Amino acid sequence: MKVASWNVNSLNVRLPHVLAWCADAQPDILALQETKLVDEKFPVEALAEAGYHSVYSGQPTYNGVAILSREPASADGIIMDIPGFDDPQRRVLAATYGDVRVIDLYVVNGKEVGSDKYEYKLAWLAAVTEWVRAEMQAHEKVIVLGDFNIAPDDRDVHDPEAWHEQILCSTPERDALAKLCAPGLADTFRLFEQEERTWSWWDYRMNAFRRKMGLRIDLVLASKALADRCTAAYVDIEPRRQERPSDHAPAIAEFSL
Numbered sequence: 001m002k003v004a005s006w007n008v009n010s011l012n013v014r015l016p017h018v019l020a021w022c023a024d025a026q027p028d029i030l031a032l033q034e035t036k037l038v039d040e041k042f043p044v045e046a047l048a049e050a051g052y053h054s055v056y057s058g059q060p061t062y063n064g065v066a067i068l069s070r071e072p073a074s075a076d077g078i079i080m081d082i083p084g085f086d087d088p089q090r091r092v093l094a095a096t097y098g099d100v101r102v103i104d105l106y107v108v109n110g111k112e113v114g115s116d117k118y119e120y121k122l123a124w125l126a127a128v129t130e131w132v133r134a135e136m137q138a139h140e141k142v143i144v145l146g147d148f149n150i151a152p153d154d155r156d157v158h159d160p161e162a163w164h165e166q167i168l169c170s171t172p173e174r175d176a177l178a179k180l181c182a183p184g185l186a187d188t189f190r191l192f193e194q195e196e197r198t199w200s201w202w203d204y205r206m207n208a209f210r211r212k213m214g215l216r217i218d219l220v221l222a223s224k225a226l227a228d229r230c231t232a233a234y235v236d237i238e239p240r241r242q243e244r245p246s247d248h249a250p251a252i253a254e255f256s257l
Helices: 013-026 042-051 117-137 171-181
Strands: 002-007 029-033 053-059 065-069 093-098 099-108 143-146 185-187 218-223 230-236 250-254
Touching: 002 013, 002 099, 002 218, 002 230, 013 029, 013 042, 013 065, 029 099, 029 117, 029 143, 042 053, 065 093, 065 099, 065 143, 093 117, 099 117, 117 143, 143 250, 171 185, 218 230, 218 250
Parallel strands: 002 029, 099 143
Antiparallel strands: 002 250, 029 065, 053 065, 093 099, 143 218, 185 218, 230 250
């Protein structure tokens, strides 16, 4: 089973990229973030023609998440809101595929350390952590993936000194991510030897991609039952070379099931 996460930064703009990448990479499940589409305009038919079922939760201009899959999601168990957390932003989506529970997250950016949006990010992460713990009690095989807007540690930052305690790299954010993983989620990327300086996001400014100035903030986390069967994990930077690309590249994990 090949599972991928990709912040497409507008599915309306990047749909040709998604279709081309799916045709080439053949993921079984692809979680998208920042679709930036109302549900009425989600490209269900185009994706179905490409062989993918869609579950989605969108809003105009901002946010939006979706899960594309070769096999349809179970009819029950689809969740589009963090239980008990009042939030109109479309940032979470959970669905079940066979016996695998998939949770797609578009984590709050936070803007800058100490801001109101930063405090909202930490509160949002705390709520998500409680939800994920409940999901892991109910399901043995769980994948939590998405744009986490957190670089797990300094290995995931092109210039750790410059980013020290800045947004996406601050200690409270990393501690929050560690708490999310604490019930038994493994960062699949770190299960394997990896090429140093592997990123999944590059700012559009300052020729960051060309200068290899990036962060690894797109993650595929897996519960032990799946982590034990993970055979590969990597980032595919080729879509970032396209014209008008997303600023993110797909993060991928493969499992022997």
